Amino acid sequence: MVPKKPHALLLWMLVCSGGSTEAIEPISTSIAVGMAAALTGFLATYPNIFYYFNECCRPEWISLNKTGLKVDLDRKLYGQHIASRIILKAVSGFMSNDNPKKPLVLSLHGWTGTGKNFVSQLIADNVYKEGMDSSFVHIFTSELHFPHASQLETYKSQLQQWIKGNVTNCAHSMFIFDEMDKMHPGLIDSIKPYLDYYDKLDGVSYRKAIFIFLSNAGGESITQTALDFWKAGRDREEIELKDLETLLSLAVFNNKKSGLWHTSLIDKNLVDFFVPFLPLEYRHVLQCAMAEMIARGHQPDPSVADQVARDVVYFPKTERVFAVKGCKTIESKLDYYI
Known part of the structure; x- marks a missing residue:
């Protein structure tokens, strides 16, 4: 992160505190108001620039995508x-x-x-x-x-x-x-x-x-x-x-x-x-294995994914419908096959 300059730090404190004077107690109100007024033109020229110095509780940092x-x-x-x-x-x-x-x-x-x-x-x-x-x-x-x-x-x-x-x-x-x-x-x-x-x-x-x-x-x-x-x-x-x-x-x-x-x-x-959250079946474990290979930067290999998915424990024992641990162990099992 780029170090804050003194005036930038003051503005960041003002912005991220929502304008609360309690957040800048050591600075007198008159000085704070004076500095803010002097920097108004700068802020108008570069709108929102100070919101990017550090995470704030503001829409720039918190909003649903x-x-x-x-x-x-x-x-x-x-x-x-x-x-x-x-x-x-x-x-x-x-x-x-x-x-x-x-x-x-x-x-x-x-x-x-x-x-x-x-x-x-x-x-x-x-x-x-x-x-x-x-x-x-x-x-x-x-x-x-x-x-x-x-x-x-x-x-x-x-x-x-x-x-x-x-x-x-x-x-x-x-x-x-x-x-x-x-x-x-x-x-x-x-x-x-x-x-x-x-x-x-x-x-x-x-x-x-x-x-x-x-x-x-x-x-x-x-x-x-x-x-x-x-x-x-x-x-x-x-x-x-x-x-x-x-x-x-x-x-x-x-x-x-x-x-x-x-x-x-x-x-x-x-x-x-x-x-x-429903128990996962073989087809879902297969998808997890493919996704993990992609996440590691590998070309997804269906045959490897199949081996990993088949190696998982399923129940009921005879029908083997649902994976006992879901996709929990996929990451470690891939290490064995790749």
Whole structure:
């Protein structure tokens, strides 16, 4: 990044702080006003130039690329017609609303390797200019950030402060909670007020934030539904959200090993969408292998992709319909064949 000149630094502080004098306390108001007036002509000559020095909580850095998100979901996410449709509508609808009544809350469920983390990345890449590297995207992993049950009350307080501080810094913050199925029950309820229909809490509005929960919980219900459709000779694309949403929310709510067990987030209907991720079939694993070869700069080889896909463990054991780990192990398996 190009080092900021002194006058550029002052302007960056003014621009990124939204004009708040609190952000430049050491400088007197009169001096700040004088310098701003002297530089007005310069800014008029070079509009928006200072927005590019560093990431700011402004539209130049945060705005939805709806077309990009649709293309990414269509071309990069395999076997998830329900999730693709929900994610596109939910995110585009929320981001186009200048005055949402509450934050967007998405709960993504399914077996490992089906695309939950990948979808979170696609959302970030198409909302934030810096993608997952944005300072406004925050990831919490249960086993890393909240490992000890004995520290539950401390975690609750810390989580509240982390979210409040980051939303205060940028209303369009995104929070991703991974491994919700391993989170201590009761912890996520500590942020329930931030997800509710409040205009402001202690002077802070959370209505423009995005919360995404990732969990394996409910995966059994999703898989059983997909298996029932397969046994009935029906195509997986016939599965609709209505076939899974109620079943999924109940399964998650009543799962004692899940961080969403009996949570008020579900009880109070604060989760906007429960997004099911279907188990992947051989054809989808094949697509993952081809995509990984392209990502590595190799010419995609169908025969190699076939070898990798066949090497994956499937169930039921006799029919070998669904990949147990989805596309989770494709990257490591390719190392063996390439």
